[in-house]
Amino acid sequence: MDDRSHNHCRNAWHPGDKSCGRAVEISGQSGTVKSIGLFYTGLATVDNRMIYAPNGSVTSGQIVNFSAEDLRRVIISVTASYDSATEDVRAACLDAIGMIDKALSDPPPFAAISSYGSSSIEYTVRTWCKTEDYWDVYFALNENLRTCFEKHGVEMCYDHLNVHLVSDK
Secondary structure (H helix, E strand, C coil): CCHHHHHHHHHCCCCCCCCCCCEEEECCEEEEEEEECCCEEEEECCCCCEEEEEHHHHHHCCEEECCCCCEEEEEEEEEECCCCCHHHHHHHHHHHHHCCCCECCCCCCEEEEEEECCCCEEEEEEEEEEHHHHHHHHHHHHHHHHHHHHHCCCCECCCCCCCCCCCCC
8 A cells, every 4th residue: 555545544534533622632732623624633722723733644643632531630840948848848739739629539649759959859749630620720739839838838949040259359
């Protein structure tokens, strides 16, 4: 089978496909599937641009389907000072999750040290939610982490550079 026939056969799966309305990433582009034609698949991006990907590249490339499962896990990395006790950071992270009604308690939330940086410790915070609640939980968790770090006396770190000037007097 030559390449043209092969591409045409690969495209045959589209007409009966039930992917319209699904959140996906195709060839590095994320969006909601709006149309599946014989030759192109249309994606609407979050800022309402339409992207049309040739079905040959869609079927031969990787497709990430963000809405295939009922649940998704929100994963956020956050840094804290070496001076902050691990127990305090973990408590702040779990409190931040607990403030979100749409975050699920089963499977249980997770917060743990994931790496040690030159000026801070990185923690990974994970929680599960319904797929349709993903972005609400993601943004609420980011905001709640800041609030809960303050409440628990945890210093949130950020990259910075100290410059020392030396006088030649």
